[in-house]
Amino acid sequence: MIEGILIGLTTALTLQNILMVMLGCFFGTIIGMLPGLGPMTAIALMIPITYGFDPATGLILMAGVYYGAVFGGSTSSILLNAPGVPGTVATSFDGYPMAQQGKAGKALAIAAWSSFAGGTLSAIYLLFMAPSLSKVSLSFRSPDYFALMILGLTAIAAFSSKGQFLKAMMMVVLGLMLASVGQDSLSDITRFTFNNMNLTDGISFVLVVMATFAMSEALTIILKRNDPTSAAKQVSLTELGSIKINKEERTKMYKTIPRSSVIGFLIGVLPGAGATIASFLAYGMERNIVNDEEKEKFGKGSVNGLSAPETANNAACSGSFVPMLTLGIPGSGTTAVMLGALLGFGVQPGPRLYMTNPEIFWSIIMSMYIGMVILLILNLPLIPYIARILAVPKNYLIPLILFFSITGIYVMSFNNFDIYLMIGIAVVATFMRLYDFPMPPLILAFVLGGLMEENLRRSLLLSNGSWEFLWDRTLTACILLTTILIVVWHIYKTMFKKTKG
């Protein structure tokens, strides 16, 4: 391992590669901040540029863009409640309320430190655990993945619904239904397209996330006559720029960061799970661990509620590289794009990469740590300026949110059908928001829909159509048991609350 670290450091610490990490982090942050242009778009844009570099440099640049975009996504989640990536949806639960209370600088600082700590800790875990972690991933089978996705969806429905579990479950089903539109991945049979060619490839994730978050948020602000910028108008530039975290908040973060980084990292390692599940699970776990007084603050600007998903999503980013590099299986949509780039370099990812191209494997791991330091240096001083976005008057902010959303979709497809579809989904989402139907479960279900179907397909085919696969393996049974426990716990809590009332 020491030899590997040295190889990694030698490659990552060349002037060119340090410059690439810096550029990647900087552009990633800017692109990630723009709602609609998340890490996938950012990395996809980088692929043609990286073809001129050697594989290690190209991947280091893309890794920098990835971290930068995730941090940038957190920034737009906190400031605009418009997460550009699903991994930062949970960040908006407490980050946005905190920003609305006039603590945008603080929220961004908590996010920056949590991201840094999460990323750094996970890079250390990765250093020590990389060889054995591939074995953990290898031990997972389709039934386990399917069960894990059921667990993730149930957990998000239970934790984000504020006592409206059935509404959240309806949103989960709606998200899965939206994900089923388009060609079936195996047979290429079109489903729910109603002979519309524009739907053949399915509905884009960015479209759904922009419609249900950014656009419907903008419409809700107008509809409810809210002014999200009023808080910013009341505070001075110094207050807006305050990034100081007090002792009490630091104490909370010290406890949250280690446990969330472990969850984030472990979930990130599992192929397909990624930053989204990691951040939601960390958020849910944190909410259950903290005391009742702190629990009440969740959703209203809790430090723990912001720190947990931020730590976890960055830890998951590092973790998601493990299956991609060691197994050749992408851990997330973003690493899938990177996998494509890796193949473009003529590098075959998989267990042999470790031996044949150790400089690629180790330099990426080392550049993760360098990237985290650069992100922190880059973002903390810029936070007061980034936070000024909130001071833009509502009359300007709303059209600009709509503009970024529509542009985000337009540059992806160059087709006006997607714009109409986005407006349609946004109108429905705005109406449902009025009646407290939560949107995060819909997003998570939409992201996981394809993978869930794929794993159910494999499980059912392997078990010859029998549902026994759900309890045949101990691991699957344990995950499902956890799911059942979450549901029972939620029902018990709801009933107990009612009785108490």
Next chain:
Amino acid sequence: MNINTTKVISLLFFIFSAFYLYTAYQIQVFAFDENAPFNARTFPIYLGYAGLFFSGLKLILPDSNTIKVQHKTLEYKKTVILIIIAIIYGATILKVGYFLTTSLFLFSSYYFLGERRWVLMFLLSFPFVAAFMYLLHGVLDIYLRDPFLQSIGVMG
């Protein structure tokens, strides 16, 4: 009579799930796949039943947290205008081009939301879009079709 809107939404979702389920059963699969343990219609069928189950439960069970929305206080007029502007934007962007439609979309949105600082409105529409377009087209190399700019010779 007071109608619980959450129940109405649940009823609509129930009907939607029934339609989804019906459509799922209509998905054409290959003859050799018809009796396979899993084919293109299996997952959608489960989803249809899940939708019926959860929305049915929501309909049947008492709603303890009834959400009451004060419709009179909501700003429908501006919201509808904004949606119409966005639809017009979507309808014209391909024919007219990104620069002009986006600038006009922003300018008209500011206007209908009540803004009257003309200089600021102008700066945050036409020059802003030009700068953003340069970032996308010139720096990030994302092709943006613009018949208007092509017709006046600004874009090649």
